Amino acid sequence: MLYIKCPYCGLRAQKEFSYGGDATVKRPNINEEVSSEDWDNFVYMRKSPRGKHIELWQHIAGCRQWIKVQRDTATHEIFQTAKVTEEIR
Amino acid sequence: MSQPFRLNKEGLINRNKKISFTFNGKKLFGYEGDTIASALIANGIHLVGRSFKYHRPRGFFGAGVEEPNAKLQVEFNGHSEPNVNATEMELVEGLSATSQNCWPSVNFDVGAINNFLKMFFPAGFYYKTFMWPKSFWYKIYEPFIRKAAGLGVASIEKDKERYEHKFEYCDLLVTGSGPSGLASAYAAAKNGAKVILAEDKPRFGGTLLTDDVSIDNLSGKDWAEKIITELKSMPNVTVKNRSQVFGYYDHNMLVMFERVSDHLEKKSKFTPRQRLWYIRAKETILSTGSIERPIVFGNNDTPGIFLSAAAKEYMKVYGVLVGKKPLIFTNNDSAYETALEFKKNNVEPIILDTREEHSSELIDEAKSKGIDIRFSHGVIVANGYKKVKSAKIGKLNKDKNSFEKIETIDCDCICVSGFWTPSVHLASQSGNKLKYEEKIDAFIPDKKKQHETSVGAANGSFTLEESLKHGFENGSNLSAKITETKTEISIPNVNEKKYGAHDKFWCMPLPKNENPKRFVDFQNDVSVSDIEIALREGYRSIEHVKRYTTLGMATDQGRTSNLNGLQLVSNIENKIVPEVGHTTFRPPFTPITIGTIVGREVGMEYMPTRKTPMHEWHEKNNAVFVDAGAWKRPRYYKQGNETLFEASKREAKNVRENVGICDVTTLGKIDIKGPDAAEFLNRVYTNAWMKLPVGKARYGLMLREDGIVMDDGTTTRISENHYHMTTTTAQAANVLSHLEYYLQIVWPELNVNVVSTTEQWAGAAIAGPKSRDMLSKLYPDLDVSNDALPFMGYKEAEFFGVPSRIFRISFSGELAYEINVKSDHGMFMWEKMMEVGKEFGNQPYGTEALSTLRIEMGHVAGPELDGRTIPSDVSLNGLVSKKKDFIGKNSLGREAFNVESRQKIVGLIPIDRKSSIPEGSHIVQDQNAKLPNPKLGHVSSSCWSVENNNPFSLAIMKDGKNMIGKKFFAVSPLKNKSIEVEVISSHYVDPEGKRVRS
CATH class of the missing domain: 3.50.50.60 (FAD/NAD(P)-binding domain)
Structure with missing residues (x-):
């Protein structure tokens, strides 16, 4: 079971979180024209990297904040967590 | 009765307490502190089981977790457990043990014929023999193998025992209380660290109990006792015996299996049988010792x-x-x-x-x-x-x-x-790549992967002096980093015998013309010749040899066989062991009970039960409940001998003719506040929200980004910047997360807050032509006329002194209202409604009647919004705005969503007007067509239309809008039914929607 550091609540067990997918995907702006290709890429296309991956988790049984987690998908090592408004590099 | 093999004085058992038990029906006794194995050996009994494949007689081989043979079916404390390790299970009064895998008895076992046919059962026997003919697999081979496989018999009785889970955090977890474990725990405890010391056996001390050594002039056993006593007295230390750390998982979480009361004759009602500990440790000391091979x-x-x-x-x-x-x-x-x-x-x-x-x-x-x-x-x-x-x-x-x-x-x-094999299981599970140590011909842990530090024999140090030194040093250093205090401890003087070098000799050769079985893995009956065959047949990877021969795949995980197997492979292959490599170590280290994994999450505690504030009233009035997620909802209120069908028909009919009330507390409710709330709703819903006036409700539809309908419900503008959203019962949690996602991540610039208020409001729907009359009695001072409170109107008013919200919304398609009061007032509201409603013929109705009402109106719900439908599929394209952008809008332009023959919701009635159409039926042109019969659609919801007094169903059908008037068959292979149906409009009753506006 992963041990995830919520930037608001501190270290908490994985049980309290829910996975939310790739955090690097950006939704096309609302009320702006978007090409079919860009839209399809946003809705359907996801990378499935082996190794470092920045992903979204929601602290669903805690503060309910969505957070960013940089995790190694092969070893589960967590390098960094951050608020969604913060950058992970 | 004397015990011929019991010594007069030796041992740590309690000779003052005799314990009687039976083995294969024979009455025997042992002493408190005996295992089943030690008591049987004391009685001169060695034959305890038959081997897995050849049914050869088997006795005891080890004295603890390493035991490959002595697995018994044991009955104690009122339950029966298979595959109990006789060398680990402590004797309790009245225990009854029987041999497994033998018939009719362990002494005379018919299956032993396999031993004489052993030339027919070589490695890979199953793979070679049961390959053909293919048709034999299901009916002949598989049942035969199933019957022959397995050892003990699992109980089919309900397990009455209590099992618990515990979550614990510590600075240092020490696994094993041998010399190195004791030293580590002691040093860390002295540094003020929070320490957990776990010992698998009932007695602490490990090899100190059996080795002829002295520490600081105390015998090993006495020194262990002294240290344990001191550790137990320290508030920062938890000392646990009968507790095995069996798994090392991610992020330094270890799981421990504690046998709390299996050894107790009597225990209190609330004492669990076993307990599973989830331990998050900052550092771990693996002092798991070694196992003789x-x-x-x-x-x-x-x-x-x-x-x-x-x-x-x-x-x-x-x-x-x-x-x-x-x-x-x-x-x-x-x-x-x-x-x-x-x-x-x-x-x-x-x-x-x-x-x-x-x-x-x-x-x-x-x-x-x-x-x-x-x-x-x-x-x-x-x-x-x-x-x-x-x-x-x-x-x-x-x-x-x-x-x-x-x-x-x-x-x-x-x-x-x-010689000795270090127990490296936990280190390996943590991700440690092991290395081969030539000096001891075994694998030991290499560079740390997580926070595991192996000490003593588990790390390949087989002298007491070294074990203690490593224990004290590592315990002290690891804990000092955490507590930032370091207490000096002098390392005690040790007296032990020095060992000479061992011989690299693993397998006895055979003289010419002799060919007895030489077993490598006892539990799975894998012999030297099996491994030779596997190699001869071309298996090279040790993982493949393992699977082909089943070497090391039994419940003992090859504790006594893996290294000998590796040596054999390396000898035959002319390689060295590290080149051959080792197989993967997997948790659990020893088998644990399913009960422990499940813990308290059984029966009532399997998941939380959500009850509405009116639940007790429903119970008292013969409600039959149905699960809606975690909620209990009344399905129908049974009168006399009514069936579900009769009761729901009565309840639905009463709504159409008079008035009924329904508990709708379970609907998801989300409070939305903020100056940008209207803009937010406008983006979330497909329809327009910017112009909804205060005091009005609107039906809304939300999509996922891929254009599929996610949920529907009404949202009401309570005040300028305050909205009340309702969701379906099932989607409440998902919708809240969905809204939070967009507010926190996608549009953080919107000043809006959302919070769930599902539990804060009790809700009741009043539906039927007489609902306005009833409402006016409930609110005598309020103008409830169609002009003052029109369809989709909203009012706040006192309900007999209690603040309440009145929404004029309808799911049943009748003139209807929904009243919300604070949860605490829910029961009061409900009872008042029942009282006041009497004169109007009011009756409560459950979810079954509710479904009937919405189906015949053609209102969609979960079965239609099944994650595969877009708005036009369910005839809700009128709600999709062409003028504004919203979540999922761009996807609606996809080609497949816009083809002429796209699926669409339709209504179905049976030609005979009598046969109910099973939900899930497939719609086909020809009921006798060759399989696979082309599917034109499926039946999503079915009811008995109370309005027209015949069955009616909703279906999602290919090219649905052009199918009206045509005839098909609805076939349900599950129910073995085929019903001829006619396609009609999905709006079977009041298609113009006059009633809700009346």
Whole structure:
């Protein structure tokens, strides 16, 4: 079971979180024209990297904040967590 | 009754308390502190089971977790458990143990015929034999294999025991209370660290209980006791026996299995049987020790053959002799300690040592005590079927592959030692790549992967001095980093015997023309010849050899067999062991009960039960409940002998004719506040929200980004910047997360807050033509006329002194209202409604009637919004704005969503107007067509239309809008029904929606 550091609540067990997918995907702006290709890429296309991956988790049984987690998908090592408004590099 | 193999004084058992038990029906006794194994051996019983494949007689081999053979079916404390390790299970009064995998009895087992047919059961037997003919697999081979496989029998009774889970956090977790574990825990505790010390066995001390050593002039056992007593007195230390750390998982989480009360005769009602500990440790000390491995020889599985350390443990801990004419077969010095222990108890052992004549501290001591030692000797084959009677032994030539002399000597037990294998399971599970240590011919942990530090024998240090030193040092250093205090501890003086070098000798050769089975893995009956066959047939990877032969795949996970298997492969392949590599270690280290994994999450506690504030009223009025997620909702209110069908028809009819009330508390409710709330709703819903006035509700539809309908519901503008959203019961949690996602991540610039208020409001729907009359009685001071409170109107008013919200919304398609009050007032509201509603013929209605009402109106719900439908599929395209952007809008332009023959919701009625159409039925053109019969659609919801008094269903059908008026068949292979149906509009009742506006 992963041990995830919520930037608001501190270290908490994985049980309290829910996975939310790739955090690097950006939704096309609302009320702006978007090409079919860009839209399809946003809705359907996801990378499935082996190794470092920045992903979204929601602290669903805690503060309910969505957070960013940089995790190694092969070893589960967590390098960094951050608020969604913060950058992970 | 005397115990012929019990010593008079030795041992740590409590001789003042006799415990009676039965084995295969025979009444026996042992003492408190005995295991089933030690008590049986004391009684001279060795034959306890039959082997898995050949049904060969099997006895005890070890004295703890390493035991591969002695797995029994045990009944105690009112339950029956299969595959119990007899060497671990402590004796309790009234316990009854029986042998497994034998019929009719362990003494005479019909399955033993396999032993004589063994040439037909080589490695890969199943794969080779059951390949053809293909058609035989399901009916003949598979049932046959199933019947023959497995050992014990799982109980089919309900488990009445209590199991618990516990979550714990500590600075240092120490796994194993041998010398290095005790030293680590002690040093860390002195530094003020929060320490958990776990010991698998009932007694603390590990090898200190059996080795002839002294520490600071105390015997090993006394020193262990002193340290444990001090640790127990410290508030920062938790000391647990009968507790095995069996798994090392991600982020330094370890799981421990505690046997809380299996050894107790009586316990309180609330004492759990077993407890699972989830321990998050900052650092872990792996002091799991080592396990002796055997030397492979002919018929080495005969009862009476033991690991030499096990024989010593039986003497020193249980006061039990495993035999009175022992043969000690060894390649190293440690077995000499067993020989000396026999000698001390007036039993004359003979030592067969594969090494050439030499001297060491232990050899010299054995010689001086007059023990018969034969160097360059080994056991070729054990004689005796159900118990060892003699052994054919051989003097090895210098090449160690042929014999100078062969003779047979009498013996009643053989104690074998092929050196020691560190228990590296936990280290390996943590991700540690192991390395091969030439010096001890075994794998030891390499560079740390997580926070695991292996010490003592688990790290390949086999001397007490080294183990203690590493223990103290690591315990102190690791904890000092956490607590930032360091207490100096002087390392005690140690007195132990020095071992000489071991012999790299694993498998006894066979003389010409002799071919007894030489077992490597006892539990899975894997012999040397099986491994040879696997290699001959081309298997090279050790993982493949393992799967083909099943070596190391039994419940003991190859604890005594893996390294010998590796040595064999490396010898045959002419490789060295590290090149062959090792197989993967997986948790759990030993089998644990399913009950422990499940814990308290059974029955009522399987998941939380959500009850509405009116639940008790429903119960009192014969409601039959249905699960809606975690909620309990009344499905119908049973009157007399009514069936579900009759009751729901009555309730629905009453709504259409008079008035009914329904508990709608379970609908998801989300409070939305903020200056940008309207803009937010406008983006979330497909329809327009910017112009909704205060005091009005609107029906809304939300999509996922891929254009699929996610949920529907009404949202009401309570005040300028305040909205009340409702969701379906099932989607409440998902919708909230969905809204939070967009507010926190996608549009953080919107100033809006959302919070769930589902539990804060109790809700009741009042539906039916007489609902306005009833409402006016409920709110005598309020103008509830169609003008003052029109369809989709909203008002706040006092309900008999209680603040309430009135929404004029309808799911049933009738004139209807929904009243919300604070949860605490829910019951008051409901009872008042029942009282006031009497004169209007009001009756409560459940979810079944609710479904009937919405289906015949053509209102969609979960079965239609099934994650595959877009708005036009369910005829809700009128709600999709063309003027503004919203979540999922761009996807609606996809080609497949816009083809002419796109699926669409339709209504179905049976041609005979009588046969109910099962939900899930497929719609086909020709009911007799060849399979696969082309599917034109499926039936999503079915009801008995109370308005038209015949069955009616909703269906999602390909090219639905052009199908109206056509005839098809609805076929349900599950219900074995085929019904001819006619396609009609999905709006079966009041298609213009006049009633809701009346």
